[in-house]
Amino acid sequence: MTDQAVDTSGPATAAGTEEPSGAAPPRFFGRERELKALRDDIERAGLDTLAGRKTARARVLLIAGRPGSGRTALAEELARGLMDSGDYPDGLLRVRLTEPGGAPVPTERTARELLDQLGVTGPPGADGDELSEMVREALAARSALLLLDDAADAEQVDPLLPDNPDCLVVATAQGPLTGIPGVRPCTLGGLDAGSAVQLLARTIGQVRITVDPRTAETLAEVCGGQPAALVMISGWLATHPMASVADVTKQLRELPDDDEQSTGARPLARAFRLVHESLPPIAARILRLLALAPAGLADAHTASALAGCSVSAAQSTLDDFVLLGLLRTDGAELSQYEVPGCLVPLLRALLADRDRPAEIQLARARMLERTVRQLQSCRAVTEPEGSPAGKELAGLPRSLRFPHPEAAAAWLRIRRPALLASARIAVEDGELDTLARRLVAALVRALAVHQGTEAAAPDLYGLHGLVLAVAERRELPREQAAALLNLADLDARTGRTKEALTRYRAALDAGRAAKDPYATGRAMESVGGAYAELGDFHRASDWFGRALAQRLTQDERADEARLYGRLGAVHTYAGRYGEALRNWRAAAAGYRRLGDLPAQARALSEAARVQEYAGRPQEALQTCQEAVEWARQAKDGRLQAALELRLADTLERLGDPAAARLHRSMADRLLGEKGSTCEIRSTSAEN
Numbered sequence: 001m002t003d004q005a006v007d008t009s010g011p012a013t014a015a016g017t018e019e020p021s022g023a024a025p026p027r028f029f030g031r032e033r034e035l036k037a038l039r040d041d042i043e044r045a046g047l048d049t050l051a052g053r054k055t056a057r058a059r060v061l062l063i064a065g066r067p068g069s070g071r072t073a074l075a076e077e078l079a080r081g082l083m084d085s086g087d088y089p090d091g092l093l094r095v096r097l098t099e100p101g102g103a104p105v106p107t108e109r110t111a112r113e114l115l116d117q118l119g120v121t122g123p124p125g126a127d128g129d130e131l132s133e134m135v136r137e138a139l140a141a142r143s144a145l146l147l148l149d150d151a152a153d154a155e156q157v158d159p160l161l162p163d164n165p166d167c168l169v170v171a172t173a174q175g176p177l178t179g180i181p182g183v184r185p186c187t188l189g190g191l192d193a194g195s196a197v198q199l200l201a202r203t204i205g206q207v208r209i210t211v212d213p214r215t216a217e218t219l220a221e222v223c224g225g226q227p228a229a230l231v232m233i234s235g236w237l238a239t240h241p242m243a244s245v246a247d248v249t250k251q252l253r254e255l256p257d258d259d260e261q262s263t264g265a266r267p268l269a270r271a272f273r274l275v276h277e278s279l280p281p282i283a284a285r286i287l288r289l290l291a292l293a294p295a296g297l298a299d300a301h302t303a304s305a306l307a308g309c310s311v312s313a314a315q316s317t318l319d320d321f322v323l324l325g326l327l328r329t330d331g332a333e334l335s336q337y338e339v340p341g342c343l344v345p346l347l348r349a350l351l352a353d354r355d356r357p358a359e360i361q362l363a364r365a366r367m368l369e370r371t372v373r374q375l376q377s378c379r380a381v382t383e384p385e386g387s388p389a390g391k392e393l394a395g396l397p398r399s400l401r402f403p404h405p406e407a408a409a410a411w412l413r414i415r416r417p418a419l420l421a422s423a424r425i426a427v428e429d430g431e432l433d434t435l436a437r438r439l440v441a442a443l444v445r446a447l448a449v450h451q452g453t454e455a456a457a458p459d460l461y462g463l464h465g466l467v468l469a470v471a472e473r474r475e476l477p478r479e480q481a482a483a484l485l486n487l488a489d490l491d492a493r494t495g496r497t498k499e500a501l502t503r504y505r506a507a508l509d510a511g512r513a514a515k516d517p518y519a520t521g522r523a524m525e526s527v528g529g530a531y532a533e534l535g536d537f538h539r540a541s542d543w544f545g546r547a548l549a550q551r552l553t554q555d556e557r558a559d560e561a562r563l564y565g566r567l568g569a570v571h572t573y574a575g576r577y578g579e580a581l582r583n584w585r586a587a588a589a590g591y592r593r594l595g596d597l598p599a600q601a602r603a604l605s606e607a608a609r610v611q612e613y614a615g616r617p618q619e620a621l622q623t624c625q626e627a628v629e630w631a632r633q634a635k636d637g638r639l640q641a642a643l644e645l646r647l648a649d650t651l652e653r654l655g656d657p658a659a660a661r662l663h664r665s666m667a668d669r670l671l672g673e674k675g676s677t678c679e680i681r682s683t684s685a686e687n
Contacts, residue, residue, distance in 0.1 A: 028077050029195040034186050038063070038078050041184065042168060058139075058146070058167040060157070060180055065188030067342030068228030068268045071172040072149055074188065079147050079170060088168065090142040093117045097157070098150040100296035100344040107159050111135050112458060114146075114160065123494040124461035125487070132159035140164050148172070150341060154179035190225020193217045199227070200245075203234035212245055219249045224267030228342050231325035232271045236278060239323060248274070272346050275324055282309070283317050287326060288354060289363050291347035294421035296339040298327075301399075302418075303337075305370035306363045311399050336414065361431065368435045371422055373400055375442035378408040379449050409450045419443055420459060427466045433474055440466050461490050481510035481519040485526065492530060501530040521550045525563065528570075537574035541567055561590030565603055568610070577614040581607055597634035601627045605643055612650065621650050641670040 038061050061078075065071040083092055095113045097105050107128030115122045115131065118138045122131045139162035146169045151157050154177040161169060161180075171177065176185050191199065197216045201209045209216045223229040237248060255270045276284055289306040290298055303314035318337050321327040327337045339347065351360065373396065380393035381402045393401060402408040412419070423443055426436035440463050447456040447463075464486040471480035488503035504526040511519030528543030548563040568583035588603035604627035611620035624647045631640040648663040 028073065029191070029198050031074055031077070034063075034074060034188070035078060035081070038170075038186055039081075041186075056163060056165070058162045058164055058169050060161065060169045060171060060177070060183045062177055062183050062185040063170070063172045063188065064175055064185040065172075066174060066264055068226045068340075069188045069190070070227040071188055073227065074186075075147055075149065075170050075172050079145055082145055082168070088143050088145040090144040091117075092145045092147065094147040094149065095160075096149045098152055098341070100339060100341055101348065102345065104152040104156055107132055107156065110156070111160065121455075122458060124457040124490045125494060125496065125499075128159065135160055136163050139167055143167060145170065151177060153177065190223075191220060191227060191230065192225070193220055196220030196223070196225055196230055199230050200234045200237070203231075204237045208237070208245060215244075215246045215249055219245055219252070222249055222252050222267065223271055224264065226268050226271075228325070228340065229268045229271035232275050235324035235326075236275050239320075240278075268342060269346060272343060275326065276350065282307070283320065285355070286314065286317050287321060288347055288351040289360075290327075290339050291344060291351045292360070292364055292367065293339060294418045294425055296341065296344060297336045297415075297418040297421075298339070299336055299415070301370055301374060302367060305367040308363075308366060336418070364429070365432055365435060368422065368426055368432060368439055371419065372435070372438050372442050374411075375419070375439070375446045377401055378412055378446045379442070381405050381408045382449050405450075408446075412446055412450050416459075420462070423463060423466055427469055430473065433470050437467065437470055437479070440470075457490055457493070461487065464490070477510045477514035478516050478519065481507045481514060481516060481523070484510060485519065485522060488526060488530075492526075492533070497530055497533045501527065501534070504530055517550065517554060521547050521554075521556075521559070524550065525566070528566065532566075532570050532573070537570045540570045541574070541579075544570065557590060557594055561587050561594065561596075561599070561603075564590060565606070568603075568606060572606075572610055572613070577610050580610045581614070584610060597630050598636045598639055601630040601634060601636070601639060601643065604630065605646065608646070608650070612653075617650060617654055621647070621654065624650055637670045641667040644670065 041061055042059060063071045063075050063078075079092055079094075082088060093114055094117075095110050097110055099105060108126070108131055111128060111131035111134070112122050114135050115138065118135075120134060120138050122134055126134075142162075142164070143166040144162075146160070146162070146167065148157055148160065148169060148171040151171050151173040153173075157169070157171055157177055158180060173185075177183055190196075197209060197213070197220060200216055200219070219233065220230065223233060233248060233252070237243060237245070240248075251274055252270050255273055257266045258269055261269055276287060279287065286303055286307045286309070290303065292306060293302055298318070300311050300315040300318060303309075303318055304311045307314065318327060318329075322329055322337070326343065327339060329335045329337045377393055377396055377400050380389040382405045383389035383393070402411065420443075423436070423440050426432055426439055429436070444460060444463050447459055453460065464483050468480060468483035468487065470476075471483055484503045484507035488500040488507060491497075491500035491503060504523050508520055508523035508527065511523050524543050524547035528540045528547060531537075531543060532540035544563055544567045548560065548567065551559040551563060564583045564587035568580045568587060571577070571580035571583060584603050584607035588600050588607065591597075591600035591603055604623055608620040608623035608627060611617075611623060624643060628640060628643045628647060631643050644663045644667040648660040648667070651657075651660040651663065
């Protein structure tokens with residue numbers, strides 16, 4: 001067996017053994033040979049160098065070992081040393097490639113997470129290929145260290161490898177990453193006896209080791225030298241001060257093995273079973289239910305909802321689990337508790353064996369309901385005190401309220417991975433669709449309020465996709481239409497117009513099935529907008545006309561005026577100036593009936609533009625003067641200034657430069673500074 005680097009700062013510090021709380025960085029034991037070999041491997045000549053070619057990609061170091069072997073701890077220690085040396089000034093990027101339950105994380109999610117750490121926003125709806133290419137482009141000019149934890153296979157790692165030899169990739173996996181050239185795995189076994197005993201002593205104190213050193217070595221052997229097993233057993237010993245090392249060694253030996261598990265996995269399973277069986281029944285149930293924690297992340301509210309106990313009791317129990325090595329936490333004020341990945345399969349198997357399916361489903365429903373209420377509180381805290389949302393917030397239990405919007409935003413930021421995972425799990429479950437829809441809706445609102453729709457667009461895209469999945473499964477055409485419209489809007493905003501068009505037409509079909517006039521009208525107008533973006537003005541005008549006909553039958557005047565304007569715009573682009581002028585005039589009349597003077601002025605301005613295009617400058621001058629007057633009555637100085645400039649341009653073309661100068665002077669006075677005239681002229685041209 002080889003030496004093992006182990007991070008034992010959590011249980012050891014909490015148990016108050018060798019080092020007081022808050023002292024010293026995490027201590028690692030052994031692994032000197034492995035660390036040296038890994039560092040030497042960075043400088044080792046690769047196949048490209050030996051062949052006389054320039055290295056094209058980043059070097060990949062692989063640390064292989066079974067779950068619980070300390071592979072992640074070793075990777076983190078290696079990364080810590082490399083970052084301290086300053087060899088990678090552009091920072092450390094870390095991402096986990098496997099879900100707690102063992103499913104590989106899609107490349108789209110891992111690439112997007114890396115982009116977030118790089119400060120690059122990936123477009124919403126982009127696939128894994130596009131996002132991984134963005135990752136490689138972002139790293140092309142950087143010298144960064146990537147830690148890719150728990151890779152399932154080479155197909156997960158390869159798309160994320162930077163095409164830059166100045167970067168380094170450290171990956172962890174259970175086995176070799178066949179398919180990535182030049183990778184030699186550093187394979188981990190168990191702890192050697194000396195390091196294992198040192199780990200035990202750090203947690204339980206040297207005295208209990210000194211009285212029976214041989215038994216301590218035997219205990220390490222019974223645990224297979226696996227760090228995760230030793231951490232749990234040392235935590236158990238720390239919380240049972242009257243038990244000897246010989247006692248726990250005997251108990252471990254007497255536990256039967258699970259024949260379905262491999263020989264190498266049995267020591268960890270025995271240690272976990274011993275700790276679980278020693279817990280009080282309520283605590284043991286909470287531990288099992290943590291297998292349901294989304295993304296393996298829990299807080300006191302999660303545990304409280306799962307178990308149906310108070311938040312304070314859940315908090316105390318979670319802290320006890322940290323002492324036992326069953327959970328990890330960073331100890332921050334808004335700390336989350338992470339279930340170690342090596343324990344998740346054991347927890348799930350135990351949960352299925354000890355708890356009834358109906359109880360498990362009830363616990364999951366309680367957790368989702370609590371999450372919905374927290375999200376509602378997160379959004380409501382941003383509303384005025386007397387608003388309906390503010391009154392609803394006042395009626396919530398104190399434990400669910402946030403003291404101020406900043407606290408809510410911090411909670412949302414920290415819990416975001418778990419919240420997104422909750423939404424995915426709820427939809428995949430298939431039996432809690434009502435709760436899933438409420439959860440997604442609450443999460444969409446909270447993200448939009450605290451992050452803004454633009455910043456949250458990538459997350460919103462995925463959430464709308466989840467809503468669509470539930471709507472299709474439950475045959476809910478109204479919700480299906482809404483989700484398709486939201487997804488199509490995001491597609492259109494990111495330049496995927498053809499994909500948006502397909503979704504808009506599907507939304508139209510769903511809206512018709514639901515007999516929803518709003519959805520059908522919105523879909524028809526959006527189809528027209530997509531065709532206009534694609535330059536197919538004939539189809540665009542046809543769809544805008546259909547949408548307008550529906551609005552006319554429903555007497556929706558604001559929508560009518562807007563659609564007349566959209567028709568006027570596409571007819572203008574198509575060179576059908578007669579049709580364009582009629583529609584702009586109709587839009588202006590509609591806005592006049594609504595009392596929207598600025599919109600009326602803009603519509604008249606566009607009508608003047610069409611008249612100029614049609615070669616009727618005198619009529620354009622009169623229409624523009626009319627638009628200026630309406631803007632003046634609306635007391636919209638910026639709009640009036642833009643129209644004054646357009647009027648000046650028209651007068652110049654008609655050969656009246658003196659009058660043109662007067663209108664430009666008026667525009668300057670309206671703006672209050674002459675330097676803004678160019679900006680207004682640019683805005684006017686864009687409109």
